[in-house]
Amino acid sequence: MSDRPQPDFVTGNVELATRTTLALPGRAALYAEITAAAQLAQLAGSGGPRRFVLGGGSNLVLSGDFDGLLLHMAIAGRQLVAEDDDAWYVRAGAGENWHQLVGWTLAQGWPGLENLALIPGTVGAAPIQNIGAYGLEIADRLLSLEACDMQSGKMLHFDRAACRFAYRDSVFKQQSWHLDGSRVITHVTLRLPKAWQPLTSYPDLAAEFDQQQITHPNARQIAAAVIQVRRRKLPDPAVLPNAGSFFHNPLVDTETGERLARRFPGLPRYPQGDGRVKLAAGWLIEQCGWKGRNLGRVGMYEKQALVLVNRGGASGTEVIALATAVQTDVRARFGIELTPEPVFL
Ligand code: EPU
Numbered sequence: 510m511s512d513r514p515q516p517d518f519v520t521g522n523v524e525l526a527t528r529t530t531l532a533l534p535g536r537a538a539l540y541a542e543i544t545a546a547a548q549l550a551q552l553a554g555s556g557g558p559r560r561f562v563l564g565g566g567s568n569l570v571l572s573g574d575f576d577g578l579l580l581h582m583a584i585a586g587r588q589l590v591a592e593d594d595d596a597w598y599v600r601a602g603a604g605e606n607w608h609q610l611v612g613w614t615l616a617q618g619w620p621g622l623e624n625l626a627l628i629p630g631t632v633g634a635a636p637i638q639n640i641g642a643y644g645l646e647i648a649d650r651l652l653s654l655e656a657c658d659m660q661s662g663k664m665l666h667f668d669r670a671a672c673r674f675a676y677r678d679s680v681f682k683q684q685s686w687h688l689d690g691s692r693v694i695t696h697v698t699l700r701l702p703k704a705w706q707p708l709t710s711y712p713d714l715a716a717e718f719d720q721q722q723i724t725h726p727n728a729r730q731i732a733a734a735v736i737q738v739r740r741r742k743l744p745d746p747a748v749l750p751n752a753g754s755f756f757h758n759p760l761v762d763t764e765t766g767e768r769l770a771r772r773f774p775g776l777p778r779y780p781q782g783d784g785r786v787k788l789a790a791g792w793l794i795e796q797c798g799w800k801g802r803n804l805g806r807v808g809m810y811e812k813q814a815l816v817l818v819n820r821g822g823a824s825g826t827e828v829i830a831l832a833t834a835v836q837t838d839v840r841a842r843f844g845i846e847l848t849p850e851p852v853f854l
Contacts, residue, residue: 516551518542519578528581529566530629530746531817533825535854537561537579544583544604546657546664546695552578553662560659560690561854564603564634568752568851572825575854582633584695587613598652600698603633607640611732614701620728621650621701624708626735629746629753633694637681638850639674643735644708648674652700656692665692676787677757677850687852707731713738742813751810755817755832756790756847769843790839790847791815797838804831829853 523540526532539558543549552560559577563569584602587610591598597619601610607630611622624645628635635647636654653668673680686692707726709715717734718726726734744751758779761769766786770776773796779787794800794814801811806823808831810816817831836847 513554513557515539515578516541516548518548519552523579525563525566525571525575525579528563529569529571529752530750531570531752531819531828531851532746532750533571533819533823533828535571535574535825537575537577539578540581541578542581542583543693544585546584546655549580549657549659549693549695550662552580553657553659555660562687562690562693564631565606565629567629567746568634568638570752570825570828570849570851570853572829572853580690580693582631582693582695584633589617589619590698594703596703597701598698599701600696601632602696603631603694605632606630607632607635614699615729615732619701620705622699623728623732624711624714624735626732627739632697636672636674636679636694636697637687638677639679641677643711643714643738646674646676647699648672648679650699650701652698654694654698655696656694659691659693664695676760713742743816744810744812744818749810750819751816752851754790754815754850755809756794756815756835757850758787758790759793759845759847760785760787761845762786769845773843788845789815793839793843793845793847794835797835797842799835799838804834807831809835 519539519541521539523537525535525537561579563579563581583604585604587601587605589597590600599614608627610632611626614622624643628640636651639646639648651669656665658665681687709718714734717738763784763786766778777789777792781787791814794809799809800814802808805827806820807827808818808820810818832849839845839847
């Protein structure tokens with residue numbers, strides 16, 4: 510650590526369990542709540558403590574104490590910044606709650622984010638792992654984002670192409686900026702097309718509308734259905750701490766997909782149109798007997814085997830032990846490597 514004095518908004522020794530949805534124990538040696546981009550410019554430069562950027566803490570596995578500076582993103586604000594014949598353009602601060610932003614846009618009469626309702630976390634974190642659910646990803650709606658370069662303190666502008674989005678991936682992950690805090694997202698601008706198209710083909714959603722006998726749902730009805738499906742399958746972190754899907758759905762080539770399907774007839778497969786096939790990690794994990802099974806104080810959730818849950822008082826070490834056991838079993842049975850989705854600190 511350098512001797513450079515820290516600005517007065519930097520405090521020390523802050524506990525992190527309540528700031529992350531998996532509720533694992535850990536403390537940060539230094540902590541700053543960032544409510545304006547100008548604070549980042551003040552902290553920029555080299556030679557200081559190691560940095561890590563925290564949003565809603567919903568995609569984070571703490572393996573203990575963090576000896577660096579934790580930047581807790583709390584930049585607020587959301588507004589319609591432009592409108593033309595084709596779209597509404599909404600800009601939001603990185604610290605805004607994602608689900609609240611979705612609800613606000615719908616209440617304003619600007620559809621387009623409804624399939625991403627109830628995803629935990631913040632606006633600034635959403636593009637990093639390209640959040641996605643029920644047939645939509647933020648990549649489909651993102652126009653641009655602003656980020657602070659923590660070397661120079663200058664603001665950078667990323668258009669959609671510069672974000673290099675892929676399934677649960679972006680340039681922020683590809684370059685490990687989400688780990689070293691060298692580029693920090695401050696604002697995100699979304700483009701919500703006026704030519705709105707409902708996305709209702711995802712099986713869980715289609716079943717929901719079938720059951721409710723709704724043939725042409727509007728955006729608010731889609732959001733309501735998404736919320737229902739999520740509440741049914743995914744545990745509420747406030748009740749049962751978790752970080753959502755714990756592994757990526759693996760992508761394999763068509764031939765591997767076909768070979769596995771011959772051996773395992775029920776295997777769900779989703780062709781990606783690029784010669785690759787996405788497999789359902791939850792299904793693979795369930796087949797290995799992990800659905801609803803615990804190891805120590807952690808387990809794989811009984812209604813969705815892809816979600817790792819903290820049954821109470823677990824440590825990061827227990828999470829890693831369970832994740833490793835699941836990976837080992839899936840590898841032995843299917844020859845598939847599962848990659849964790851959350852970030853490990
Ligand atoms: N499945 C099982 N057993 C399980 C879980 C799933 O057999 O225990 C099967 C399901 O029956 C289905 C398939 O696996 O045939 C896919 O399951 P589901 O529709 O529940 O979605 P998922 O692939 O497990 C992904 C995302 C979720 C997102 C949903 C809906 C990833 C890693 N996860 O889950 O995202 O909400 O699709 O679009 O891509 C997250 O990233 O945290 C997250 C919750």
